[in-house]
Amino acid sequence: MTEQNSSPNGSVATDWNGGAVENTGQDATQEVPVVPAKAPAKKAAKKGVGPSGLKKIKTRVPVGPRERPTVIVDNLHVTYKVYATGKSASGRNAEKKGLLARTPGIRRAHEVHAVRGISFTAYEGDAIGLVGTNGSGKSTLCQAIAGLVPSKRGAVYSEANPTMLGVGAAMMNDLSGERNVILGGLALGMSLEEVKAKYDDIVEFSGLKREFLDYPMRTYSQGMGARLRFSIAASVSHQVLLIDEALSVGDRLFGQRSEERIRKLREEAGTVFVVSHALPTITKTCNRVLWIDQGKLIMDGGVDEVIEAYTEAEGA
Numbered sequence: 001m002t003e004q005n006s007s008p009n010g011s012v013a014t015d016w017n018g019g020a021v022e023n024t025g026q027d028a029t030q031e032v033p034v035v036p037a038k039a040p041a042k043k044a045a046k047k048g049v050g051p052s053g054l055k056k057i058k059t060r061v062p063v064g065p066r067e068r069p070t071v072i073v074d075n076l077h078v079t080y081k082v083y084a085t086g087k088s089a090s091g092r093n094a095e096k097k098g099l100l101a102r103t104p105g106i107r108r109a110h111e112v113h114a115v116r117g118i119s120f121t122a123y124e125g126d127a128i129g130l131v132g133t134n135g136s137g138k139s140t141l142c143q144a145i146a147g148l149v150p151s152k153r154g155a156v157y158s159e160a161n162p163t164m165l166g167v168g169a170a171m172m173n174d175l176s177g178e179r180n181v182i183l184g185g186l187a188l189g190m191s192l193e194e195v196k197a198k199y200d201d202i203v204e205f206s207g208l209k210r211e212f213l214d215y216p217m218r219t220y221s222q223g224m225g226a227r228l229r230f231s232i233a234a235s236v237s238h239q240v241l242l243i244d245e246a247l248s249v250g251d252r253l254f255g256q257r258s259e260e261r262i263r264k265l266r267e268e269a270g271t272v273f274v275v276s277h278a279l280p281t282i283t284k285t286c287n288r289v290l291w292i293d294q295g296k297l298i299m300d301g302g303v304d305e306v307i308e309a310y311t312e313a314e315g316a
């Protein structure tokens, strides 16, 4: 198991031989059911109520083929430093320069606390859906698991190198689809011979017309690019695969094929994380759902109970 984001503060209780690893922050049963909290913000904060008024909900993580833990997220915090481009022009300057004018040279740093103390353990065979409103921290959590953003505090331990598949995943836009398949395959650790052997399957799975593979990726629609990315990533077995909204850009047929592929990856003892606002996608592909709100884990449990609580609270 590798640690993605090491931190001096990160620690976790692990038992690699027996499987049962205690989830330090999100045990199977915990805390009091509440949604929404009516207490005033200050008082509520003391009781562990999040800024949105949502509180951790009593939940039971579904029993699955949980022989081995694959990813342990331990009290993870991720922050971004955001710099404003300049100070708003005011007074006489505003009149002169217009309301949108900025004063150059003044860079004010602001910290966004995107993930706030999330803990859970993922097991082989788990397909975990991440749900939450816009900006709740789902993508940031995935990126931290994949080691793409550093943790401020806490740690992520992963048995294998997690592969992140997102709509924004890097492809060489000026290169043809064919070249991108080769580069993508090599980046996933295949040899050139292996990529060549799998090339036809990858293209067939993507459903793209052969002639498009000769065109540069920048001429592809968002959906076409997403199909090719998914097809490349799904051509190898991953012990840990993170899919961020990539499933929602293909058409219905491709969506079905992707869902089947995710099920197969799970059978091959992998762990799959799926970020999606499309709740039916989560329901069809996942056995477990994490509900994130304002960077905190609100609920971790079976698909039906978490989706029901989430839709009730958000009116989704």
Ligand SMILES: Nc1ncnc2c1ncn2[C@@H]1O[C@H](COP(=O)(O)OP(=O)(O)OP(=O)(O)O)[C@@H](O)[C@H]1O
Binding pocket: 080, 081, 082, 112, 113, 114, 132, 133, 134, 135, 136, 137, 138, 139, 140, 141
């Ligand atoms: N690169 C970045 N720089 C600064 N702030 C960021 C960055 N990426 C995300 N954030 C901030 O972190 C918070 C969490 O964003 P994140 O993208 O993880 O949420 P999300 O739940 O995936 O949202 P969505 O459902 O809209 O994709 C937001 O407040 C967002 O503004």
